[in-house]
Amino acid sequence: MKPSFEHVWNLTEQEAIQLQTHLAKKVISSDEFLTIDYVAGVDVAYSKYNNTLIAGIVILDMRSLDVTESVVVEDDASFPYIPGLFSFRELPPVAKAFSQIKTVPQLVVCDGQGVAHPRRFGLACHLGVLYDIPTIGCGKTRLCGEYIEPSPERGSSSPLIDQTEIIGNVLRTQTNVKPIFVSVGHKISLPTANQIVLQLATKYRLPETTRQADQLVNARLKR
DNA sequence: GCGACAG
DNA sequence: ATCTTGTCGC
Numbered sequence: 082m083k084p085s086f087e088h089v090w091n092l093t094e095q096e097a098i099q100l101q102t103h104l105a106k107k108v109i110s111s112d113e114f115l116t117i118d119y120v121a122g123v124d125v126a127y128s129k130y131n132n133t134l135i136a137g138i139v140i141l142d143m144r145s146l147d148v149t150e151s152v153v154v155e156d157d158a159s160f161p162y163i164p165g166l167f168s169f170r171e172l173p174p175v176a177k178a179f180s181q182i183k184t185v186p187q188l189v190v191c192d193g194q195g196v197a198h199p200r201r202f203g204l205a206c207h208l209g210v211l212y213d214i215p216t217i218g219c220g221k222t223r224l225c226g227e228y229i230e231p232s233p234e235r236g237s238s239s240p241l242i243d244q245t246e247i248i249g250n251v252l253r254t255q256t257n258v259k260p261i262f263v264s265v266g267h268k269i270s271l272p273t274a275n276q277i278v279l280q281l282a283t284k285y286r287l288p289e290t291t292r293q294a295d296q297l298v299n300a301r302l303k304r
Numbered sequence: 305g306c307g308a309c310a311g
Numbered sequence: 312a313t314c315t316t317g318t319c320g321c
């Protein structure tokens with residue numbers, strides 16, 4: 082699987098912010114897909130001992146949620162972790178992993194925010210626009226926006242609001258468990274994203290895609 | 305200036 | 312994210 086276009090990655094902080102502002106205009110927040118046969122999960126872990134990033138991608142059969150394909154790659158970390166510029170650190174190794182994927186998914190569930198981002202261009206948006214594929218941003222913690230705590234039962238949610246704008250959903254995937262932050266990545270609407278994440282997180286707090294990718298990456302990390 | 309800040 | 316002990320809340 083290859084990106085629909087390329088851009089340089091060795092940018093300064095200011096250049097990265099400018100690029101985000103530019104690319105944010107390309108984000109589409111309406112449903113632009115038909116059926117989802119395969120859904121991808123992405124996760125990245127950092128190994129502090131050799132300063133590398135380990136990126137894992139799993140392809141799940143959307144109906145059975147069985148793992149159809151998976152790949153793990155390791156790459157040097159070349160960009161620092163800066164809140165708001167997450168994708169410039171994590172996407173290079175993720176792109177390297179995607180280049181080895183044979184099964185093209187119809188949707189990618191990302192570990193990180195989509196438009197729930199200061200410039201409305203989180204990791205999920207960046208990946209979606211680069212590959213021209215529907216993506217969902219799914220974060221464990223908040224980057225920006227305000228919300229009221231959703232009701233404790235599974236399926237309840239409340240809007241994540243920045244200024245006057247709804248930028249995502251705070252979704253309770255398991256009763257009495259901390260909610261997760263769902264936002265539009267690319268070519269999907271917020272209600273659809275919310276529904277799919279809930280469907281993928283039937284057993285655990287995080288969607289099965291993220292869980293499988295996390296498991297894959299950690300198996301490589303701990304050796 | 306201070307606090308907040310995806311992974 | 313990773314590293315880690317005791318501590319707090321339900």
